[in-house]
Amino acid sequence: MAGGDLEALIKAISPKLRLFIHQKTNNLSHTDDILQETLISISQALPVWSQNKPFLNFCLSIAKHEIADFYIKQKIHVVSNKLNFFVNVTVNNLLDKLIIKDIYTYIIHKLPTNYRLVLIYKYEEGLSVKTIAKIMKTTPKAIESILFRARKQGRFLYSQLTQQT
Numbered sequence: 294m295a296g297g298d299l300e301a302l303i304k305a306i307s308p309k310l311r312l313f314i315h316q317k318t319n320n321l322s323h324t325d326d327i328l329q330e331t332l333i334s335i336s337q338a339l340p341v342w343s344q345n346k347p348f349l350n351f352c353l354s355i356a357k358h359e360i361a362d363f364y365i366k367q368k369i370h371v372v373s374n375k376l377n378f379f380v381n382v383t384v385n386n387l388l389d390k391l392i393i394k395d396i397y398t399y400i401i402h403k404l405p406t407n408y409r410l411v412l413i414y415k416y417e418e419g420l421s422v423k424t425i426a427k428i429m430k431t432t433p434k435a436i437e438s439i440l441f442r443a444r445k446q447g448r449f450l451y452s453q454l455t456q457q458t
Contacts, residue, residue, distance in 0.1 A: 299339070303332055306352050313353060317360050331359045400450045408443035411436060 310331055315324040334355050342351050401409055407429075414420045414428065422440070426433045 299336065302348065303335070306335075306349065307332070309349065310352055310356055314356055314360060317357075323363065327356070327359050327363050330363065331356045334359060396451070396454060399454070400447050403450050404443060404446060407439060408446060411439045412443050412447070415440060 307328070311324060311328050314327050314331065315321065318324050318327065331352070335352055338351075338355060342348070401412065404412070410429070411425060414425045415422070420428075422433045422436045426436045429436065
């Protein structure tokens with residue numbers, strides 16, 4: 294494959310790879326680092342790529358390995374942003390991070406709708422209490438109260454879950 298062809302392929306695939314990696318890491322800094330490593334690995338692995346197989350699948354497979362490698366090499370302790378408002382959880386590896394996501398999903402869906410919405414607006418969307426109050430047509434004080442009760446119930450659900458295991 295000629296250099297120009299490789300550049301065009303990489304340029305075309307980079308946005309999809311970046312989105313894929315970001316969805317897995319949820320961290321822009323890590324996404325950029327992993328994307329660079331993925332692009333390097335793709336260029337090195339091109340000789341083994343079979344052109345009758347989808348190039349995107351080939352690249353996504355490499356990206357998955359690079360994501361895992363990144364976290365293994367870094368040996369970072371990631372505090373789960375999603376569960377942190379219930380309990381302080383330190384995540385030591387990618388598998389733990391995936392388990393934490395499942396626990397978060399379970400807990401968030403067990404909460405009443407208004408609790409769930411406020412938590413999502415606050416912690417996933419990053420909205421201020423004032424903005425959430427405007428969206429939900431209530432006062433900031435009411436939102437603070439809902440946040441307090443939602444976190445408290447989330448901690449309770451988490452403790453029930455951990456007692457079962």
